[in-house]
Amino acid sequence: MPEIRVTPLGAGQDVGRSCILVSIGGKNVMLDCGMHMGFNDDRRFPDFSYITRNGRLTDFLDCVIISHFHLDHCGALPYFSEMVGYDGPIYMTHPTQAICPILLEDYRKIAVDKKGEANFFTSQMIKDCMKKVVAVHLHQTVQVDDELEIKAYYAGHVLGAAMFQIKVGSESVVYTGDYNMTPDRHLGAAWIDKCRPNLLITESTYATTIRDSKRCRERDFLKKVHEAVERGGKVLIPVFALGRAQELCILLETFWERMNLKAPIYFSTGLTEKANHYYKLFITWTNQKIRKTFVQRNMFEFKHIKAFDRAFADNPGPMVVFATPGMLHAGQSLQIFRKWAGNEKNMVIMPGYCVQGTVGHKILSGQRKLEMEGRQVLEVKMQVEYMSFSAHADAKGIMQLVGQAEPENVLLVHGEAKKMEFLKQKIEQEFRVSCYMPANGETVTLPTSPSIPVGISLGLLKREMAQGLLPDAKKPRLLHGTLIMKDSNFRLVSSEQALKELGLAEHQLRFTCRVHLHDPRKEQETAMRVYSHLKSVLKEHCVQHLPDGSVTVESILIQAAAHSEDPGTKVLLVSWTYQDEELGSHLTSLLKKGLPQAAS
């Protein structure tokens, strides 16, 4: 029985390192290859030993697909391809391929050099890994091999994020990665056609949340920044280089323009240029508004946002600074934070998630006295705000996507077990489909009934067409033919052609029936009476009386014989081929009614 098997190695009932193995139509695909930022040892990567035990990775896996550039979806990729030894193709969109190495490089620098970690991938490994990538366009069907094909759909979330359809024959799986069903200031909403996959694997980060209006959140954010700047404070916004940072930049730029504010806004470490470059390059991936206005004005060429220099942090007066990294665990953002933390006029706004151990996590959980290096204690007097701008579909959005794709089954990943449980019930109730939520390491197996393609001979088709009925995809029609299975191919041909091709002789199958008639006359006379009766009743058919005394109606043969025990009864032997089944049955029932009385 063919089946689809799904095993999450990561993202099964958790929000960590996404890595999902899918086996479909005999092909093995890895969906995402993420890293868990919360660990500093091998546990940050999915446990690939569960794949390597199946033999060589490159032989076992047909391809790896990366949904977007966030590290929890692609962070383990160089490790997997350059250190564990996967040498096969890796698919992702063009923007993801361009941006991925920047984030991987940033992470590498922190992990290897700052923390002195060994056994980590190098810069060269990141490059070599990216060289194995096959970049895909949206809605382009890419043939991985003769049987396996993939297709990318727009997912919103971040620049270049995509959902992927994986198809082998008539079986298909859709993997959403992270997606957003509502457009934002620089990206559009996720969209997929009614592809009716056997299985939809969807993220479920906000499985139980109906997120408040984005406008409210934006207003709140602007209000807080504005207030801090008005009172002469400095605002630090720790961000990751690309992604939500650009959304917030557009937001502030527009606000500064409208309110005619003068306080400087800076973006750290030369990333404005880089981000600008990528957004220009991949303008087709942004939302309609940005694309439309691009000719007059590039939204990413900010008037108010300037490149940051380390010396600016000591400048007097208010300012807003976007600095990396986003969790305040190293580099420039941490350095600025340490400078500004002691002043209650200042503010830090954390626009995203922080893992345990980072300064970001500590201040978000309310800690105000932080032990820094060298036993120094940093007192945090500045205002600390948390405003999530991560762009995931909420419960409503997830339901909307399920409705759009019309899958036969749904599987939830990238979420918390309790929340998934709630959404699972909702999906099962509303869409009447099975919904699964495997934990990491658990396998979900879905039996499928594949449709097998059958070639039809031209002769047979022409014969059908000759009957005057034009083919109509919506109206199935009965067609008689012979199915030939040869060389793993299926073909439907006419019976004659089948006999010819296979070198077989035709056999005829005849049905025979006995009808008892009360008639004391001789057999020849009875036969004559049968002939006369049928001749008069079946005017449209060819009825013949043969010299040997038997009667034929088309291919049907009738012979009269004496009854062995009752001389007053004659036995009519009626015999017909299966092609004349209808006429044969009719004739038999006619004769069973008896013959008309002979005219005296």
Place this chain on the structure above:
Amino acid sequence: MDPECSQLLPALCSVLADPRQPVTDDTCLEKLLDWFKTITEAGSSLLLLQENPCLLGLLCHVLKPQDLSPRVLAFSLRLAGMLAAQEDCFQYLQQGELLPRLFGEAGPLGGAAWTAPSVRSGWIQGLRSLAHHPSALCFLADCGAVDTIFSLQGDSSLFVASAAGQLLVHVLGLSLQGPAEGHPGLQTGDWPVCAQKIVSHIEESLRSAATPQITQALNVLTTTFGHCHNPWTQVLWVRLSPLVARLLEKDPVPAAHSLVDLLLSVARSPVLSSSSCGLWETLAQTLSHLSPTQAGPLALGILKLQECPQALRAQAFAVLLQPLTCVLEATAQAPGLLDSWDGTGGASVTVDTLLASKAACVGLLCRTLAHLELLQPLPQRPSPWPQAPLLGATVTILRLCSGSATPTSDAGGHLCAFLVGCVRVQRAALDFLGMLSRGTGPRELVTQVFAVLLEYLTSPDSSPTVLKKAFQATLRWLQSSPETPGCSDLDPHAQLFLRELLPVLPKRLCSPCWEVRDSGLEFLTQMIGRWGGQAGFRRALLASEVPELTEQLLRDPESYVRASAVAAMGQLSSQGLRVTPASPEHPGGQQKSLLAELLHILSTDSEGFPRRAVMHVFTQWLRDGHADVAADTERFVARVLQVASQDLDWEVRAQGLELALVFLEQTLGRPSSHCPYAVTPPVAAPPGPLAQALRPLCRVQLFEFAFRALFDCDRPVAQKSCDLLLFLRAQTASYSGPQGSGSVPEVASVEAALQRWQAGDQGQPLGYLEPEVVVAVLRSMDLEGLRGALAESSDRVEKSPQSLLQDMLATVGALGEDEADCY
């Protein structure tokens, strides 16, 4: 445990025990266990429990019927196991009957929580930690744990099932530690009950008709024989080998992959391979029973063995060679030496596999090529190694893939149809071809190798990944070409190839794919590094467009390519191969110098890779005494340091310090030992007073850069600077003349600036420093202390257990609606 943590622990335990306080971040629990592991490994667990009664309280509390998170339950099981690993602590926990309540029928095992894989996993991991002493064995037997482990081997979670198998191996080993170790002659019938039970279970599984059960049993045995080489393993193998051999009678052979792993594990075991229980016969039998695809890994494993009968090696090698023999035969070529290896039949099965379908054909060929690639460099590879036929077969496969081979038979036609354009096989074949360069081959075959490589490098159909491998294979073959005696130049054969190759390279450097441009440049850089000094190569290169195109790629839109172009240009320039075109657009004299061009990249490129590549080239140039550098070394160093010190990428700043160190060594003398920072006198200190020696360093403002870097927010920069200054201080000690006699106000002003920098202020530049001031400042600084502080990772504080406990406590109730937030 330090007092701060001891104080925090009770609060944390009560949070964990409270089902209303969800623990959102499971990494915290993992890290907490890591910490407990460190504590229990270093000291007494009993003491830990006695000093922190809250831990016992937590373990008791989780047993109460309540809606506790599976994560906390799993955590508690693991913690209990960890504590009970020490026998006295085990006894202590047993007194309260805590362990049976946690791990026995009455515990989570029988409850609703058991449905969570994390709880089942915690249960196994707990027992795995616990099972370290004889009392633990009795406990396992009493609470019926072994039966549960048996059933968990078939768990729906891969992680749980795998851990259950490993636990079983561990328990078997533990139960046999005492009795069977001392008496190797002891038969399984005399083994402890627990061990007998496990062995019976394995036997039952091996007799089963269900493949998953057979797989489980085989995996347990593989791990056992792989990890344990005690004499009892021999007794076990003697008892079980007939059952294993019986698996070969089934068609198809069940769990073939696991069977191969087991047999290889047995063959590698020093205890088992020397025994005479028909291992080699079983291996031979298995080789002939398995399909060619399944037999490949076994054959490779056999050939890797140090000790193995020759006949079996021959059979194994034949299995590996069969697919290539088929390829040669299908293309009407004499398999040559492969014939002599291929005498054991099975060829028809291989042909059937190769011709069955495209997927089977591609799969078998890729595996075979990969296996042979692994085998080639091994000292124990079969001898004679059929280098020539293997070369022939690989070239043929590559030709079938490119469509340039003409099939002469039906089988060849089929192969051609399957392989044409197949990237997977192309990659595998090119990898193997590259590996084959380690051996020699007949002249005509080597000609064919170069021809097929050229075909791939030229073909517009070659994919970027295939091209990269073709470049790598080409480089390896060129490197292996014999050099002309006496003139260290490439042999005429390779020279001829180069002449044909160099016109191809420009096309690749102009490819629309950055991957191809980059691979082309990497190839070029390695070529120049190897043959840049050879006349034939120089002539061919200069006659081509390659140098000019490389220079153009310095402005490539892709940063990786720009970085590779920088490296290639650095090499070209070092070897005097940079051309000055005399075209009207580029009048010779006005061409921008490469040094200026690279400096421009260093100061303006928005990406780190090209800037880092520039620093690498500059450091190399300084080391090698490149003409452009030697013309005015001080000016060069001053300019580079000035730009590098401002760089936002700390790796560029660190490389700036590397360059500074090279300059310093050249000015003051090289260190004598491998460690550049060792406090030893220089080998050849230049004569003259110290001030004079330091003056060039002061002029290039090396100290301003180094002092600032000392307080860089990026630790490696600070570390490097610290090492550099320590080295300098050691060097200055050996100089004559007045030392450290700088005027007091000047020294004080520098020290004040250093303090400001340490506090995070940027401040004004120091300007020119007199050598005497530098020496005085160096002497007054606690560089050793700073180095010690920098040696600890920058997130040392964040990673500390105290920080973990504080974070976990602070998180309680602090998170709002989107606690599962991510990016």
